[in-house]
Structure formats: C-alpha cells, structure tokens
Amino acid sequence: MIEPPLVAAHEVTVDFPGVRALDRVSVEIAAGEVVGVVGANGSGKTTLLTVLCGLRPPSQGTLMGPEGPFQLASPRAALRRGIRLVPSEPQLATTLPCWENLTLGEPARFGVTFGAGRRRRAEAELRSALPNVRPTSAAGELKKSDRALLGLLVALRSRPRLLALDEPTAVLGEAGVQVVKDAIGRVLGGGGAVVLVSHRLRDILQLATKIVVLVDGRVTYQGPAGDLTPEEIVQKLTAGRPEATPTARVDDVESRPGDVVVDLRDLQTTTGLKVDRLTVRAGEIVGVAGLSGSGRSRLLRLVAGVVPKVSGTMSFIGAPLPSTPNAARRAGIAYIPEDRVRDAMFTSLTVSANLNAAQLPHARTLLSVVSRQRETERARDLIDRYGIRTPGMSALVTTLSSGNQQRVVLARELARGPKLLVADEPTQGVDSGGRVAIHQIVRDYVRRGGAVLMVSSEFEELRELCHRVVVIRDGVVVAEFDGGTDAQALLGVATGATLRATVSATDVAS
Numbered sequence: 341m342i343e344p345p346l347v348a349a350h351e352v353t354v355d356f357p358g359v360r361a362l363d364r365v366s367v368e369i370a371a372g373e374v375v376g377v378v379g380a381n382g383s384g385k386t387t388l389l390t391v392l393c394g395l396r397p398p399s400q401g402t403l404m405g406p407e408g409p410f411q412l413a414s415p416r417a418a419l420r421r422g423i424r425l426v427p428s429e430p431q432l433a434t435t436l437p438c439w440e441n442l443t444l445g446e447p448a449r450f451g452v453t454f455g456a457g458r459r460r461r462a463e464a465e466l467r468s469a470l471p472n473v474r475p476t477s478a479a480g481e482l483k484k485s486d487r488a489l490l491g492l493l494v495a496l497r498s499r500p501r502l503l504a505l506d507e508p509t510a511v512l513g514e515a516g517v518q519v520v521k522d523a524i525g526r527v528l529g530g531g532g533a534v535v536l537v538s539h540r541l542r543d544i545l546q547l548a549t550k551i552v553v554l555v556d557g558r559v560t561y562q563g564p565a566g567d568l569t570p571e572e573i574v575q576k577l578t579a580g581r582p583e584a585t586p587t588a589r590v591d592d593v594e595s596r597p598g599d600v601v602v603d604l605r606d607l608q609t610t611t612g613l614k615v616d617r618l619t620v621r622a623g624e625i626v627g628v629a630g631l632s633g634s635g636r637s638r639l640l641r642l643v644a645g646v647v648p649k650v651s652g653t654m655s656f657i658g659a660p661l662p663s664t665p666n667a668a669r670r671a672g673i674a675y676i677p678e679d680r681v682r683d684a685m686f687t688s689l690t691v692s693a694n695l696n697a698a699q700l701p702h703a704r705t706l707l708s709v710v711s712r713q714r715e716t717e718r719a720r721d722l723i724d725r726y727g728i729r730t731p732g733m734s735a736l737v738t739t740l741s742s743g744n745q746q747r748v749v750l751a752r753e754l755a756r757g758p759k760l761l762v763a764d765e766p767t768q769g770v771d772s773g774g775r776v777a778i779h780q781i782v783r784d785y786v787r788r789g790g791a792v793l794m795v796s797s798e799f800e801e802l803r804e805l806c807h808r809v810v811v812i813r814d815g816v817v818v819a820e821f822d823g824g825t826d827a828q829a830l831l832g833v834a835t836g837a838t839l840r841a842t843v844s845a846t847d848v849a850s
Contacts, residue, residue: 344406345370346533347392347423347502352401354387354557361387363557364401369502372528375535376548376565380577380771384557385537386428389504392535393425394418422501422532426508428769429681430491434480438470439463441479441494469493472633483637484679485512492523503527505536507769509543512797517543539771540798541570553577574772597807598622601760601791602643602661607652611638612815615652620760625782625792625823627806629799629830635815636795637678637764643793644668644675644762657759674753676746678764678795684749685737691748692719692733698752718755726751727777743774750781761785763794767801779805799827799834 345368354362362384369375379385390396392403394412402409405421412418415425432441439462463475470493473486482490489512495503503523509516524534524547538544544551545565553561553576561576568576600619607615613635620626630636641647643654643661645668654661662668668675677683686694696715719733728747730740737748746766754761766782767775782792782805796802802809803824811819811833819833 343370345404346406348404349388349391349398350402350404352388352391352398352403354384354391354396355399361557362391362398365554365557365559367552367559367562369533369535371531371533373533373550374524374528374548375533375550375552376544377535377537377552377554378539378541378544378573378577379554380773383554385554386506387557388554389425389506389535389537392418392502393423393504395425419498422499423504424495424498424500424502425504426491426495426506428507430487430494432479432487432491432494435478437476438466438473438479438482438490439475441490442466442497444494465493466490485516485633488512489519492519496523496526499530500527501530501532503532503534505534505538507538508536509538509540516797517546521547539769541573544573545570577772597624598789599657600655601657602793603653603655604643605653607642607649607654609638609642609647609649611635611642611647613638613642614816615639616817618810618817620791620793622759622789622791623786624808625786625794625806627802627809627823628793628795628812629802629809630795630812630834634812634834636812638815639812639817640675640762640764640793640795641677643760644673646675669756672757672759674756674758674761676749676753676761676763676766678768680746680749685745687736687738689737690734691723691728691730691737691740692716694737694748695719695722695752695755698756722751722755726781741771741774743770743777746770746774746778747781750778754781754785759791761790761792761794763792765795765797767796767798775801799830802830803827 348366348368350366352362352365353360365384365388367375367388377385377388387396391398394415394417397412403412404410410421412421433444439459442462442465443458466473466475470486470489473482479487479490488508492508505520508520512519527534536544536547545568548565551561551563551565551568551573552559553573555577599622601622602618602620604615604618607613628636628639638647642649645662645665648663656662656671656673662671662673665675681687686697692715696718716733722728723730723733726747728751729744737745740748750766761782763782767778770778786792794806803826807823809821809823809825809830810817811821811830813834821830
C-alpha cells in the first residue's frame with residue numbers, strides 16, 4: 341500500500357499585484373524524502389516554502405496531508421502540524437543569549453519556565469554544535485554563519501515532521517553540506533521529511549532524493565535527484581529563456597597586474613589574524629579561500645578599516661592603510677560585506693535612495709542641496725549600466741531578488757570610482773544568471789584598472805574568477821596559488837588535510 345504524502349501542494353497558485361509568483365504548482369513530499377527545489381531568482385522557490393509553512397495562504401489550490409486537505413491560517417498552525425521553516429535569514433531573538441534562543445517556546449508551568457537543568461542542557465548542545473561561540477553571547481552578536489547554525493538548532497529542537505530549509509548551505513562554507521546532512525538525518529530518523537531551496541546545485545544533488553525545478557512560477561521538472569547532473573539542471577532552468585553569456589575564464593580577461601594597491605606585512609591583529617605578506621595589485625583579482633571561521637571575513641574587514649591591527653605594516657597606494665571605515669571610503673576603498681541585508685542596504689528605503697546613498701558624504705554642510713533630478717538621473721544611469729531589474733526606482737530595495745539587491749550594492753559602491761573593491765561573498769544566494777552578471781561587473785572594473793580582494797565559500801568560483809588565491813586557516817594565511825588551481829587542492833590546504841602546498845612563483849613572501 342502506498343503511503344500518502346506527509347505534505348502536498350495541489351494546483352497551488354499565488355498572485356501578487358501584477359505578478360503570478362506560483363502558477364498551479366503541485367508537489368508531493370513523503371516521509372523519508374528530501375525534496376530539493378531549484379530555480380532562478382524570482383522563480384517562486386521561497387514563495388512555495390512560505391505557503392507550505394503557513395506564512396502565506398495560496399490564492400488558489402489546496403494543501404494536502406495524510407488525512408486530506410488542510411489549511412494553514414498562520415505559522416503557529418504550521419508549527420502545530422510539525423512544519424518548521426528555517427529561512428535564509430534566521431529569525432532569532434537577537435538581544436537574548438544563544439542558550440535562551442534554544443529554549444524559547446518550550447513548555448512552561450503556570451506560564452513560567454523553570455530549571456537550571458534546562459539551561460545546562462541548552463548550553464551543552466551549543467558547545468557541541470558551536471564550540472567557538474559562548475552560550476551566553478547575544479544571538480545578534482554572532483557572525484552570519486553561526487546565526488544560521490543557531491537557527492537550525494532552534495528548528496531541530498522542535499522535532500519537526502517537515503523541515504523547510506531556505507538556502508541552508510549558502511553561508512556555511514565548504515563544511516556546510518555535512519552540517520545540513522546531519523540535520524536532515526535527524527529529521528528523517530524521526531519519520532519526517534525535508535524540503536530545501538538552494539542555488540548551490542551540487543549541494544542539492546548531495547542532499548536531495550528528489551528534484552523540483554521551478555521556472556517563472558511553474559514546475560517544469562520533478563524526478564529523482566540521481567537522474568540529473570548539475571549541467572542538466574542548469575539546462576532545465578534556462579530552457580525557454582535567453583541564454584546567459586558564458587562566463588569567461590580569468591585568463592581571457594585583458595588586464596595586466598600593475599602597481600601595488602594593498603601591501604600587508606608581518607601583520608597580527610586582536611582578532612587572531614596573522615599575515616606574513618599579502619599584496620593586491622591594480623588590474624588583479626585576489627581571492628581568499630578558507631572555511632567558515634578561518635578568518636577570511638576578518639581579513640577583509642581589516643583591509644576595509646572595520647577592525648584594528650596590533651602590529652605590522654599595512655599600506656594603500658604607498659600610504660598607511662586607513663584605520664576606520666569612513667577614512668577607507670574617502671581614500672578609495674569600496675567594501676561589500678558578507679551580510680548585505682544587515683550591513684550593506686537601507687532596507688526601508690527605495691532602490692533610488694540606496695543607489696544615491698554613497699553621495700551623502702559629499703554633502704559637506706547643512707546648506708547643501710541635493711537635486712532630486714540629479715538623484716533620479718544618477719539612479720536611472722546605474723540601473724541601466726549595471727542591469728538592475730526593478731519594478732521602478734521608487735520600489736523598496738527589499739522587493740528585488742537577491743541578485744538584483746547585490747547589483748544595487750555593487751553599483752552604489754563602484755559608482756564612486758574606488759581604487760580597491762573588497763568583496764565578501766559577492767555572489768552568495770545569487771542564481772547562476774546573476775552570478776554571471778556580477779562576475780562581468782567585477783571583470784569590467786578590473787579592466788579599468790581596479791583591484792579586487794574577495795572571499796567566496798565556493799572554491800570553484802575562486803578558481804574561475806581570480807588571478808591569485810590565498811588560503812587562510814585558523815587566522816593564518818598559509819599558502820598562495822595561481823588562479824585556475826583545482827578547488828580540491830584549495831580545500832585540502834584550507835582543511836589542513838594537505839599541510840604543505842606547492843605555492844605559486846608569486847608566493848606570499850615574495
């Protein structure tokens with residue numbers, strides 16, 4: 341006898357004003373299954389998760405369970421059915437300590453939660469899963485990858501029957517797949533199922549048992565994950581759409597490294613970084629490879645003036661490297677932080693306001709007048725020049741897809757004409773077409789003589805995009821490779837599996 345699905349969406353349609361986000365989507369999720377949902381930005385992936393988890397009712401269609409049709413009037417109703425969503429930006433009580441986030445929502449007596457034992461158990465669980473995090477730290481103080489893990493732990497504590505994961509591996513680095521795989525194992529071991537959304541197709545193929553492809557809100561393919569390769573999934577995602585321009589190899593880009601823009605020597609910091617020598621030249625893209633917590637983001641924040649050094653020398657175009665973010669911006673350093681929603685965008689403002697935000701420091705006095713017409717012309721020019729897809733300049737920036745939000749941030753920063761771009765995960769959470777566009781923006785900037793220092797969790801991206809790649813492990817820059825080095829070699833050094841690497845002729849100490 342065939343078991344009914346744990347949860348199924350039948351002919352589900354979701355309409356927004358002027359846009360059909362989902363068009364008669366039917367998906368079944370059975371106990372023991374891991375359903376991977378893939379699609380370009382704006383294809384309806386996250387909308388499907390919100391319907392399954394009670395965050396948004398369908399305009400048409402029904403949700404089905406083993407007992408028949410049901411409705412989810414709210415996320416609370418979904419939780420009662422054992423359905424739990426872990427969004428790409430985990431919803432945490434940021435002012436509360438990490439251990440208390442784990443215990444929120446647990447049963448209480450007479451409205452009060454008692455017991456030191458509860459705290460001890462929560463702290464022990466945190467020490468096991470996040471050994472580098474103090475359980476008493478406020479959740480809002482954690483870096484993005486640790487917040488993602490904490491959000492996953494909170495969800496698993498409720499023992500969900502259906503766990504929905506939105507971009508679970510995007511911020512967890514190369515080790516993220518195993519972390520998510522362990523979480524999936526816990527859910528399946530309890531008789532549940534998992535539905536996950538990810539732009540990282542190889543991760544989907546490692547984790548999922550079934551693949552669902554969404555194109556413009558419609559299901560164009562459903563089938564076993566083992567029947568597809570990443571290349572075949574890309575073909576299904578782009579079927580019937582204009583083909584994206586193939587990404588060129590970095591060796592094909594007409595740019596020759598010029599003068600040294602950044603030079604770090606004998607560097608040690610209060611955050612545990614150690615760099616013997618690192619240079620970035622004009623017309624060059626230097627990548628930083630490392631696992632989550634390795635110090636890769638700390639290195640970029642240091643160059644951007646966000647964190648201080650203790651000893652050593654840091655120069656920028658022959659002068660001391662600026663020691664504050666504002667001074668760095670004025671000197672010609674553009675910084676794209678890892679968490680664009682929290683640190684790089686004004687989420688309550690329009691696309692136009694975000695694009696023009698870089699001009700505010702130029703208003704030197706209270707009597708300075710900002711021309712609305714000039715703002716409009718500048719925003720329109722940047723939207724056209726950087727291919728930003730938006731309903732209009734007055735649309736909230738949060739209504740854009742992840743890829744277009746990132747283009748807004750890049751356009752705003754590059755419009756200032758910086759000499760150095762410091763980019764932390766510039767394509768994180770961006771679909772394949774958006775990645776190609778962002779790569780092209782970076783290459784065009786380098787062709788014009790710009791210098792780039794960038795971090796990516798995807799070593800294949802570093803291999804493809806960078807002229808050189810340095811590897812950082814436990815806060816120490818341990819090796820440097822030529823661009824095009826196999827991602828497996830980078831991973832071996834980053835994990836410590838390969839203790840010694842064949843370093844390029846342009847090594848760290850040269």
